[in-house]
Amino acid sequence: MDAAANGIPAHGPTVLLIGNPNVGKSVVFGRLTGRYATVANYPGTTIEVARGRAKGLAGKPTLVDTPGTNSLTPQSEDEKVARDILLAEPGAAVIQVGDTKNLRRTLYLTLQLAELGRRQILVLNLQDEARDLGIRVDARRLEQLLGIPVLPATATLGAGLEAIPRRLASAAVARLQPVYPPPVEEAVEKVCALLPAELGEGRRGVALMLLSGDRTLAGWLEANVPAPARAALGSVRSELDRLLGASAAGVISRARHRSVARLLRQVFTADRAVRGSLRDRLGMLAMHPIWGVPVLLAVLAAAYVFVGWFGAGVVVDAVEEGVFGRYLNPTATVLVQRFVPWGWLRDLLVGPYGIVTMALTYALAIVLPVVGTFFIFFGVLEDSGYLPRLAVMVNRPFAALGLSGKAVLPMVLGLGCDTMATLTARILPTRKERIIVTLLLALGVPCSAQLGVILALLGSVSPLGTLLWAGVVLATLVGVGWAAARVVPGRSADFVLEVPPLRWPRLANLAVKTVARAEWYLWEAVPLFLAGTLLLFLLDRTGLLLHLQHAARPVVVGLLDLPPEAANSFLVGFLRRDYGAAGFFTLRQQGLLDGVQTVVSLVVITLFVPCIANFFMMVKERGLAVASAMVAFIVPTAFLTGAALNALLRLLKVSL
Amino acid sequence: MSEGQALYGRPPAAARDEVLEELWTAHEAGTPLSISQLARSIHAGADEGWGGVVQELVEAGLVTVQDGVLSLTESGQSRARELVRRHRLAEVLFYQVLDLPMEVTEQHACTVEHVLTAEATDAVCSFLGHPPVCPHGRPIPPGECCTTLTRKVAPLISRLADLAPGERGTIVLVAPRHRDRLAQLTDLGLTPGAVVHLIQRQPSFVVEVDRTLLALEDDIAAGIYVRPASEW
Structure with missing residues (x-):
């Protein structure tokens, strides 16, 4: 990406939001434009540029939200974006958002903006946190010294931002001139x-x-x-x-x-005396060498209860059996039987591979509750500031995989949506890390939709089956990561990560963010469900499905000892692997899979390529060659791992 | 140009120092040296020239010869001791702190040992935190600055990675393994003059600088040199 590609100049005047990571630029953006940009308590949340019309500002300029940067000499791809936009928009005024607590870094950036000759104002945000820490910044004096408007603010509460429209008119180049030799x-x-x-x-x-x-x-x-x-x-x-x-x-x-x-x-x-609030102590506990572990376990347990039990259990049951099972599907079936004269269309709508009975039921009744609850939970983790602490906890174990603790964000997000996570890999500083994370996400991090189906299916086999599945997938991830760390050229990142203070998540932000993510997910997933359903329907109608099943027989039946119909699931697994998993769910319900077959098929589908959307994202982010190479590696790896597990279980005569 | 310089490619004083050092090392290892063994171990070949150097040393009262075996006199010992101390401290500085390769380290250490004054030596020793051994694991003879250390004076400089949790220090030098990291660390406020507070070492290094918590890779923490704050 070069400067020109990143910053397509917009029409009319432009105002840029620039600042260090995690200081609240996106909150300011939302307040000024009324548009939502993803906000979280994690440095590097904004990885793509958001643009919006700032209606409250004079001349209704286009406001550009940029990824946070500590310097205009960039260290990672997302930091480069801000600098490139500055170069591409030489006339645009700048609203610099800074963390009052860390005025040094804020002014370091102000200085560089001044050297670029940029007219700016400075919003000193996070006044509330600064006050809690006993920090005082003399804004009026700073304003005199710099010769630019300086606005104290607490953006999340909207405090102080009302002055922006009025003060932006007096934006000027800051007087901050270092003495160079x-x-x-x-x-x-x-x-x-x-x-x-x-x-x-x-x-x-x-x-x-x-x-x-x-x-x-x-x-x-x-x-x-x-x-x-x-x-x-x-x-x-x-x-x-x-x-x-x-x-x-x-x-x-x-x-x-x-x-x-x-x-x-x-x-x-x-004032050094003020410190050690409850939040501070909790923040320290979350990355304590000993107490950090129980905190992590508590977080995992909470995730299980909220997403696994409540989302995938209570809500799915209510929606699938209640709404869809009792009302929607029967009604749709009756209506279709009565008003649609063509048998093939009836089948297409409400048949076994029907759009309503299969695709919509699946997407809305099973996937949406699971994905929705996951995103709510992930949002809480993000906004609270727990994730950077998790990064501190896992940094050393991750080193074996050629990754640093920073990679924890895309990896955990991958449990929600691998496609989003692949995009987020941009926050990682080295190409090597980005490649390894992309590969591991595609190989074996199941997204929440898939995880929901998998866990439901594993519930029907013995606990040993669940352990085997988790063990094999984890071992494959670790093994491949370990090997990739040695094979992928380039330098492993050394880890420098800012750990923000714990903050209470704000409900409004959480709600908006979850809705935005669920929307993205549905827009991406539902068309693929429909396409997959249509594909199966067509193949079934034309009789090609039988041929394909026959062709896949040596692998599906020979290597994996699965019934020939399992080929259907792998086929749609190329579109979405959770859809593939759902296929196994149906087979199991029909009594066509025994315990061993269930575990083997789940291992294969978990290690499969996530979905076609994820593949496109891999191509976009890593290039066609790398993405294709990964798929060429992943598909055989998935089948061979499954085959090995199958052979072993048969040899040991295990029944699950 | 004296004959000695032409012969050994170094000033005669340096040649004498070389012999003294070699005898110190031999004494340390418990293997007494004769003149011919000395010439061999000093990698100069069995050159008669070394005999001349030894002769000078004997005349100066620094070395004695008994039954063909060389040994240091008391004043020879104290001279050798200073040389060895400077050489090994220089090795620590070049090899461990500045990360130069061993052959470069050796070459510079051999030059520095002849020119460093006692004051400068003690300053380097304090800067390095009075290291007890050189990179080869041989003991560094303690100097006066180290004996004062028995009064528990903290080393002037230590690595951030060597601080205990809760300790503070002022950064004096940032020397990351990869040079391009320097800019990033500077941007984050890890720059000479900044005060860092080590919060924890496990499971990863976490430091506070400028009211901001930063998690650091072990490697990076080891490349940051601080002057520990005394009141801690």
């Missing part, structure tokens, strides 16, 4: 002369990025600076490094920090 200043001047004039005031900032050795600017350079100037630029840089006897990046960042520290001393006071 003379060789740096000279080099900056030389580089500025080589940069395109359209950058205007921004040339100084870009020159400093280039001198800091920012390699992510290569694409932008290629597009905007002619080759001879690029070469001259390279020599200015190496000359500077030689003159300084050290990397320019270090010298530049030290000068910046010094000038920020000078400013901080004038406006920032922290």
